Amino acid sequence: MEHRNPLPPHLLIFPLPLQGPVNNMFKLAELLCLAGVNVTFLLTDHIHRRLSIYANIHSRFRRYPGFQIATIADGLPADHPRDGNQFIEIFDSLKSPESKAVFRDLLCGYDGGIRGPVTCVIADGILGFALDVANDVGIPVVSTRTVSPACLWIFFCLPKLIQSQEIPFPGNDLDELIKNVPGTETFLRRRDLPGFCRAGDISDPNVRLYETEGQINSRARGLILNTFEELDGSILSQIRTVCPNLYPIGPLHAHLKTKLLAGETPATASPAASSSLWQEDRSCIAWLDKQPLRSVIYVSFGSIATLTKDQLMEFWYGLVNSGQKFLWVIRPDSVAGKDWESQAPAELTQGTKERGYIVGWAPQEEVLAHSAVGGFLTHNGWNSTLESVYEGVPMICWPYFLDQQVNSRFVEAVYRLGLDMKDTCDRVTIERIVRELMEVRKDEFLQEAKKMGELAKRSILEGGSSYTSFERLVSDIKTWSPRS
Incomplete structure (x- = not known):
């Protein structure tokens, strides 16, 4: 009897359409390609156009036959600035019924070819609609967040902060300590909370957007974070109370470079190229x-x-x-x-x-x-x-x-x-x-920075904390994606 070789897992990666998250997820995508996973990378049309002008994404990924880019409209007019001040508008437009329908079609549309059907989704954890659609069609989802773990933990604590009336806070004393973000009680001040917490209005769209993060991310199979245990271990232990299955695999940019330079890529490969949305002046x-x-x-x-x-x-x-x-x-x-x-x-x-x-x-x-x-x-x-x-x-x-x-x-x-x-x-x-x-204080700061830099470098080497987390992520994706 003839046995067919199983196809690799086929991931659909859907980043938040901003420079930082897109850069981050391209690095994750390349790491996964190096691990033998097929990847469809979903970009908004606007981001794809910018990358086509300023970056070499297509040539960078050409050496991975299992990689492809798909695009989706963000629903905004062509002259919309799409900057940080209009972030909510980007998000609201993306979660429209039309975008959900397109996303569903993408998930269900790959039923053959070299990649086969989508077997797992990695989506930015703020894009709750992506998790809902994937769950509806029976495809496992791993969330990823490209904000810092410390900020993500504050998002998870927003319902408690609102319930305890720590936000919105009265007056202008920004140096008062925050009591209801476990693990930070001795140093986190009002002024250190995300800026929208100063709005004085819990109906602020940003508050409403982020206060459900704990619920959304806890519904995924796991949560990928761009950090390493030695830097953020105390905060990661707090996040695990909500999302037990964490994959801290950072620093992503260095993790990728290390694997490329170690020769875990085709002989024609070169170190990771830029995915910048701006022309670099070298x-x-x-x-x-x-x-x-x-x-x-x-x-x-x-x-x-x-x-x-x-x-x-x-x-x-x-x-x-x-x-x-x-x-x-x-x-x-x-x-x-x-x-x-x-x-x-x-x-x-x-x-x-x-x-x-x-x-x-x-x-x-x-x-x-x-x-x-x-x-x-x-x-x-x-x-x-x-x-x-x-x-x-x-x-x-x-x-x-x-x-x-x-x-x-x-x-x-x-x-x-x-x-x-x-x-x-x-x-x-x-x-x-x-x-x-x-x-x-130059010598003092350089000495401390050097120590932490060395810990970061160790974390992505074989046996290190981030290296081990990434290996577990790949193993889990393969377990969730049986092929015959």
């Missing part, structure tokens, strides 16, 4: 090559945050007045108004010529790994925070929205890898804190 690497060891503070507020002209000028004066060398990413759309460069005072232009370098976008992982970089002034998006942790680069934290307020507090009070500068933006404070990180 001239900054040549500039860094000329700078002394650990002398440069890298400044980037990510792919979503925007600055007013006044904020831009305060940061610019603070950086120049600090006397430190700086590499600063200023995205084309990140400043209100287009004439900020022409209005710069002469002392800023001259100070930048002497000690600074400004680009529209940078290859961030490569920048943070550069020996000239000694600090990172960041918005504390979780991807950026983990990249900095992995490379042993101390941080100055200036969060913008969502999990970033939480992350900045953890960087200073829990990880002890930097300084939290939230809720302030004046040149005197910026100058002082830059000097504190890069001069006054």
